[in-house]
Amino acid sequence: MAAVDVNAESLGVPRKQLMESSGNAVARVCRDLADPGSSVAIVAGRGNNGGDALVAARFLKAYDVTVTLLGRPETISTDIARENWEALVASEVDLQTVTDSVTFELGDPDLVVDAMLGTGVTGALREPEATAARAINESSATVLAVDVPSGVDADSGEAAGVAVEADHVVTFHDDKPGLESLDCDVTVEDIGIPAAAELFTGPGDLLTLRRDPQSHKGDHGDVLVVGGGPYTGAPALAAQAALRAGADLARVACPEYVAREVQGYSENLIVSGFDGDHLTTDHVPGLLDVAADRDVVVFGPGLGDHDESLAAVREFLSAYDGTAVVDADALQVVPDVDTEATLICTPHQGELVKMGGETDDDWETRRELVREFAADLGHVLLVKGAYDVVSDGDEDRVNRTGNPGMTVGGTGDVLAGATGALASVLPPLDAAAVAAYANGRAGDAAADEFDGGLVATDLLERLPAALEGYQHE
Ligand SMILES: NC(=O)C1=CN([C@@H]2O[C@H](COP(=O)(O)OP(=O)(O)OC[C@H]3O[C@@H](n4cnc5c(N)ncnc54)[C@H](O)[C@@H]3O)[C@@H](O)[C@H]2O)[C@@H](O)CC1
Ligand SMILES: [K+]
Known part of the structure; x- marks a missing residue:
């Protein structure tokens, strides 16, 4: 209330x-x-x-x-x-x-x-x-x-x-x-x-995020980002966004050559590289071990759509029973995977269609379609657009923050990472709604300064203020 x-x-x-x-x-x-x-x-x-x-x-x-x-x-x-x-x-x-x-x-x-x-x-x-x-x-x-x-x-x-x-x-x-x-x-x-x-999401949604002064390291989220391959910046952006959205620890698991780059982005990240230049099923047992002790896994940023990588996502999700944010190329695996995990899927409208969902130009129609598809999947959907639609198949939220400048590459990775951090401390639907709100708000603050020239790292810096009420009260 x-x-x-x-x-x-x-x-x-x-x-x-x-x-x-x-x-x-x-x-x-x-x-x-x-x-x-x-x-x-x-x-x-x-x-x-x-x-x-x-x-x-x-x-x-x-x-x-x-x-x-x-x-x-x-x-x-x-x-x-x-x-x-x-x-x-x-x-x-x-x-x-x-x-x-x-x-x-x-x-x-x-x-x-x-x-x-x-x-x-x-x-x-x-x-x-x-x-x-x-x-x-x-x-x-x-x-x-x-x-x-x-x-x-x-x-x-x-x-x-x-x-x-x-x-x-x-x-x-x-x-x-x-x-x-x-x-x-x-x-x-x-x-x-x-x-x-x-x-609609609004500043009131941030009230759910008050930090407990008695809390310890790890209480606000220990997030693992699995991604990287053809795209090297994406997992670093997602992991940094997780930290900026309040997670205490952010780890990245990515191919060896990406790991060197990720480490270069930020000394705040814990990075481990696996062999080869893309994810394969050989890496899955190791990932499951690491994931078991984390609060949330963010799967997909920069992963690419190599068949072996998609097979690995499928194998991982079939065996995983925690909470995962699924983004980018990993999304296409979700409709036919049998998993015990709680998934928050963050497709843009093109990715939604690739998953078998439907979309519409009218946001109210889209809201109905997204709700039905979320119910079919049995997972939370955060469908990105001018109006982001979030649904768990029962309850829906709509987010209106954000601006056209955010179509630049990397803002989706920031959103996925922020969702991962928030899913460590909030129920999945709320985590997705608050992340969409804050990501858009950070983008609006960046657009005030840089107009159409904003880049994804501008959002990172502005995420803490966009989550104000969480960090400062
Ligand atoms: N959107 C809303 O939430 C709205 C709420 N409204 C009204 O606001 C009410 C809630 O108001 P408040 O949050 O101010 O709270 P209340 O008015 O229910 O109670 C607060 C007061 O009770 C005292 N108090 C607390 N525990 C006590 C106890 N055990 N014995 C004696 N006194 C005690 C407090 O010192 C404080 O003065 C609702 O019940 C409703 O009537 C409406 O004005 C309309 C909008
Ligand atoms: K009364």
């Missing part, structure tokens, strides 16, 4: 506007439950759950409304809730504040609006909330809870202590799983969160 909020904000729909919609929705349900002129007691907490009801108070002019804030106004925990409180103070609405359980009084209202606590809470109710919950439960008033009855966990429906027993709940945007087990009516109200805030 926090991610969706941030994405909505980036689309121009700030949280305060959503609070206005939720408050309006609360008032609408109040009107359904009580006749004009009835007395309505709003019991508000100091977070945004309380803020929703403070908005509702403005929409209930035909009622005899009293608002009780649990706690001192200075301790209201969010700016938007405080602004709504101040609007009520300035409007001389009937307000009271209660700082301890002794002074809490509910009176004898027709309707109680429970807006003490919502989804921002874990654990048992403290005071004065617990006393207020008991008073609400003892009263003969109809009880309307905002978002979730205070004291009830929105995910599990369980209460760690005393909780409000509501007759009705008005919840927002989407059903909350915890409400299903409760004995009350539930109304789900659309509060105007754009569907795009969930479909």
